Amino acid sequence: MSFLQNKKILVTGADGFIGSHLVEFLITQGYQVKAFCFYNSFNSWGWLDSLDKENLQRIEIFMGDVRDPNGVREAMKDCQIVFHLAALIAIPFSYHSPDSYIDTNVKGTLNILQTARDLNIERLLITSTSEVYGTAQYVPIDEKHPKQPQSPYSASKIGADAIADSFYRSFNLPVTIVRPFNTFGPRQSARAFIPTIITQLLSGKTEIKLGDVTPTRDLLFVKDTVRAFEAIANCNELIGHEVNIATNSEISIQEVADLLIQKINPKAKIVTDKNRIRPEKSEVFRLFGDNTKLNNLTGWEPKTNFTQAIIQTIEWFSNRENLSHYKSDIYNV
Template sequence: MYKTALVTGADGFIGSHLVEGLVAEGYKVRAFAYYNSFNSWGWLDTLPQEILKEIEVFTGDIRDPNGVRTALQNIDEVFHLAALIAIPFSYHSPDSYVDTNIKGTLNVLQAARDLATKRVLVTSTSEVYGTAQYVPIDEQHPFQGQSPYSATKIGADRLAESFYRSFAMPITIVRPFNTYGPRQSARAVIPTIITQLLAGKQEIQLGALTPTRDFNFVKDTARGFIEIAKSERTIGEEINIATQEEISIGQLANEIVQQLNPQAKIICEQERLRPEKSEVNRLLGSNAKIKQLTNWAPQYTLAQGIAETISWTRENLDKFKTDIYNI
């Protein structure tokens, strides 16, 4: 008997990869995509036809409780990924982050409770930890809202926890560290570097170069969700998906520059710097818990993931605006 799964944010970067992974696992997938007048299904539009014919696309708005409830009808497991995620955009549009990230999550939780959904996976982010107070960052690390984005994700996580504790709902909070790979938008650092280089720029404009990050290749992240859903031991838990390795943005940029154009120079641009107290200076995640509770382990090295991302971006460069700062 196959399982049915709803993926919110299925039209996005990680969501579209998760849809592919769930179909490969034999799930019957309903993909929740953001309704728009272009009738675009986001990255779902680029999936192979053999995948698309296996999924049901539901267009709606995560902020609308009625549409969310309809989407959750006859669903065994919900993977809730829909969110606004760009940190710079959250500085000038925080209301939209509250509506999407907090109220949207509440809509999923309320509907899942009423419909007795068997598993609910709520997507968090390593940004909820803020700058590391100790490393590797485990799930006991304190939370710190260093941007309106991270504050809304902390709020969504705590709502999910409250529904687990108050109503005994089968909820897991899944916390990926920085994910990268094919289909990521240019507001993120790796595609920013790659697209500028592929566009022939000799000066690569970035924000702060000293912060460190723990980068997951997107296929590893998607598989992390699936492995967490397979285990009953993960219910009621908050679980990092991390490689437990870190690299500075400057070192990362140099690695990509060496692969594409060793003559290019890396420039720290003032416009791209985050406010000093908002910049997260160090993220290095512990993956001890996910390894203890599931069969997950990262399959891609950073070099392998970067190479695959460069190859995909080269074939899809026309989808990026390389001449502006994407926030």
């Protein structure tokens, strides 16, 4: 029996890309879920609004802001398990608005940790990112790889991870730092390169604007990512640990772009947009993750073939209603 059964699970960042998939997955597994969504005057629940009504009716929605400790306490007070995914994630936006990244990613995580300690939360997963490793010094990148803050975004996540680790060591809080590599799939933000390419192709463009196409990434399908979250939450041996979710592989942005062009419009070509190129010392040129710890302790491994995952992603974006959420003419930082 899953440790999560008969527990109330809070998912912060539930309105976002990975968060909405995690909520949907947990609901289909029969778990009791409360979704913490970012408060807005439109009463929008983000990507949760796209779930079918039957699943949506099974979710308890809480509107708030992780930067506010009182709202965090209100959201967590009747929960036993917390998956903390709420964060600002866009790297270019962090170049000119670093304060907001400290407020949301560092202070927001601190609010979650302090409340979890006060309320004796039974299990807390803090979501990190492979960006904390920076350009690989060796591959595959395991959890002992040095941290390199190559952007204000990655620095904020390194800070959040360090605070989470300190709460485990200082207060024995049952924390695990979960580190997904480059997750992709339906609902992903246009600031990521796969949706950027797909939305430009589907809108009929034949010149696809991209930045540097030489970096490599360890690409992880979102359905595999959320399965890993469940596996980690059920594994007591991972309390107090950092753990990668990765595929033990790498592929260049150029190779992915070529595949997408081949499947959508073979006549299209890539053109370099200088606005999309990161400063050289900030660009992460190689990410190739090691999932040995996760596999050894939980048995998790990616199940979705990469080409099939790409096809599923294209199919989702090909739906006009889904595509209407994206502005392919605008560079989304």
